[in-house]
Amino acid sequence: MAGSAHAAVDTANREHARRASAGSGHAVWPTAVVAAAFSVAQLVLVRPGLGLGWDETVYVSQVSGHAPAAFFSAPRARGVSLLVAPVAAWSSSTALLRIYLALLSGLALFLALRAWRGLFPVRVLAFGGALFASLWVTLFYGPQAMPNYWVAVAALAAVACFLRAPTDRGALWGLAGSAAVMAWMRPVDAVWATVPLLALGLARRHRRALLVLLAGLAAGAAEWVIEAYTSYGGLTRRLSDGSAIQGGLGWHFAVVDQLRGLGGRTLCRPCTGALPHPLVTLWWFALPVLAVLALVVARRGRRRAATVLPLACAATAAFPYLFLIGYAAPRFLLPAYALLAIPVADALAHLTARSCPPAQRSASRLPSRPARRLPARTGRRSAAHPSAHPSHRSTPPPTPAPADRPTVDPVPDSPPADVPTRDPAPDPAPRPAPHRSPCPTPPPGQLPPPHPTRRPLALVLVCACLAVHLAVQLVVLLHVVGAATAAHDAWGRTAAEMRSRGVRPPCLVTGHEAIPVAFAAGCASAATSGPNANTTEDGITRTARRTPVATLVPAGSAPPRYARDWPSVPVGAVRLYYVVPGAAS
Secondary structure, three states, rough: HHHHEEEEEEEHHHHHHHHHHHOOHHHHHHHHHHHHHHHHHHHHHHHOOOOOHHHHHHHHOOOOOOOOOOOOOOOOHHHHHHHHHHHHOOOOOOOHHHHHHHHHHHHHHHHHHHHEEEOOOHHHHHHHHHHHHHHHHHHHHHHOOHHHHHHHHHHHHHHHHHHHHHOOHHHHHHHHHHHHHHHHHHHHHHHHOOHHHHHHHHHHHOOOHHHHHHHHHHHHHHHHHHHHHHHHOOOHHHHHHHOOOOOOOOOOHHHHHHHHHHHOOOOEOOOOOOOOOHHHHHHHHHHHHHHHHHHHHHHHHOOHHHHHHHHHHHHHHHHHHHHHHOOHHHHHHHOOOHHHHHHHHHHHHHHHHHOOOOHHHHHHHOOOOOOOOOOOOOOOHHHHHHOOOHHHHOOOOOOOOOOOOOOOOOOOOOOOOOOEEOOOOOOOOOOOOOOOOOOOOOOOOOOOOOOOOOOOOHHHHHHHHHHHHHHHHHHHHHHHHHHHHHHHHHHHHHHHHHHHHOOOOOOEEEOHHHHHHHHHHHOOEOOOOOOOOOHHHHHHHHHOOOOOOOEEOOOOOOOHHHHHOOOOEEEOEEEEEEOOOOOOO
16 A cells, blocks of 8 residues: 555655646746747748749749749659749748748747657757758758658657657647658658657557657648649659659669768769868768667667657668769758757756766655654553554554655654653664765755766867867858859859740740759749750740740750750859740741
8 A cells, every 4th residue: 555655655756747847837848948049040041032042942942923834853852842832932031931931840849849848858859859950951951841840840749749748648639740740841851750659550550650640741741632632643653753863763872972061062972072161071971979878868868769769760761862863962861860969968968967876866856754753652652552562453563665666655644642751762873874865855854956976087088079070060051152142143143044035934944954043034944854854855846936036055065956056155163045936936
C-alpha cells in the first residue's frame, strides 16, 4: 500500500509539473523570440526586394496573372503554388510575397518547436531552433517560394507529435497536419523522412498513430497522384520521369558535392571545383559527432525515444540526397538539419553543464515533505498497546522508498489525551556534515534550481565556436544574396531589352535561362530539350509567324536553326535573337 501511494503521488506530481511547464508563458516565450528573430533576420539580410529565382518562377507562375504558367516537370508538387496563392494570385509584388513568406516561416518554426514541449527543456528547444534558423541555407530559403523549408519544419513537428500521440490525442491532429504538409510539398521526401515513424508504428503496434500518419501522407499526396494519371501517363511514369530529370536515381556518392554546395552554390550541377574553406564546412563534420553525444546524453537523461527518433528521421531524409543523386543543392538537406537541431542542442547544453548522479537528479526533481518524528511512548503505553511494539505488528514494516523518488512519510495518529508524552531524546552523537555535491538537492519545500550548474571553460569554448560558426554563416549568406541579386538584375535587363525590341506579351521566350527571363517579361517560356522540354523547333517556328518570339543564346554559341536569320543583339552574357511578326526587319 505504501509503495502504491508513493507511486501515485509521484506520478501526479510529475504530471502536474509537466502540464504547468508546458502551459506556462515561460515555456512559450523563448521559442517565440527565436521564431520572431528568424523572421526579422530574413527581412533584413535576404531583403524583400530580392527577385524570384528560377524554380520560384515555376511555382509562382502557376497561380500568378503576371505571366503564363511555366512548364511543370514531373518531380514538382503543387504545394508551394497553393502556399503563395493568397498573395501571388492578386499581386505581382515580389516584396509583398517575401514579407508574407518570412512571417509565415517564422510562425511555422514556432509551431514546430512548440510541438516538442515536455519532451525537452524549453531552453534546449529555443537553442535548437536558433541553431537551425541561423544556417545560411535556412535564412535564404525561408522567404523563398520553395518547398524544402516547409518539408523541414513539418517533419520536425511530425516527429514530436508522433512521440506525444500515445498520451495526447491532440497530437494526432498535429501528426496528420504535419504529414499532409510534407506530402503536399514533396511527396517523395515525405516518405523518406517518415520511414522510421512508419517502422516504429509497425514494430510497437501504435495503430492509431500509424493510421493517422498514413492518412496525412495520403491526403497530402492525393493531388500529386491524381495529376500523375491525368497529365503524366500514370504514377509509375511520373516517378520514372522524375528520376530521369534528376539524372537517374541510383548509387551516387554526393557527399563531396554537398560539401561544395556549403560554400554558397545554390545548385551544384555539374558539381566541380575546389572545396570551400575548412571553416565553412567544419560544422558539417561536427554534426555526426554531436549526434553520437546526443545519444549518450539521452541515455542518461531518460529521453531515448525523443532523441533517437529525430536522428533516425534525419538520416533517412538525407540518405537519397547524399547517396542516390548525382548533383547537390544545400536546400535538399534542410529537413535533416531541422531534425538534428534539437538533439544537437541538447548535446551542446550537456557539454556546458555539470552532470548530477542519476539518483540525485531524480531525487531533486520534486521537493520532499519533511519527515515527522514519532513521539516516544511511555512503558505503560507500550504494555497497554502491544501493537506498538515491533514484535507484535500484524503487518510487515513498509519497504523503504527507492532513492530515485521522493518519499511521503505517513502522518502518525495523535496520542490519546490520557497518555502522557515526552520530548524525544537527543541524538547520542552529532551527525557528520553532509558532503556538498555540485548539484545539491534543494531544501524541503523548495523547487530545484531551474538551470544546471555550468562549466565555465566548456561554456566559453562552446560560445566561441558558435560565434565563429555564426560569422561564417553570415558571410556565406551575404555572398549568396549578392550572387542572386546579380542574376536577377541580369534577367531584368534582358527582359527590358526584349520589350524595347518589341517582344511584349503575348510573347514566347526560349533558350538559355528562358523561364526566369520570360516571367520577368510577362511572356510564356518553352524548351525543345532538357528537363523542361515541352515543344519542338517546328512548333516555335509556327509560333513566330503570329507571336513575338525571343531566343537567348550564351555569348559565343551558335543559335538554333530556326533563329539563324533573326536579328540579334548582345545583352550581358547572352545574345538575344528575336522576331516580331508584322514589324520591319
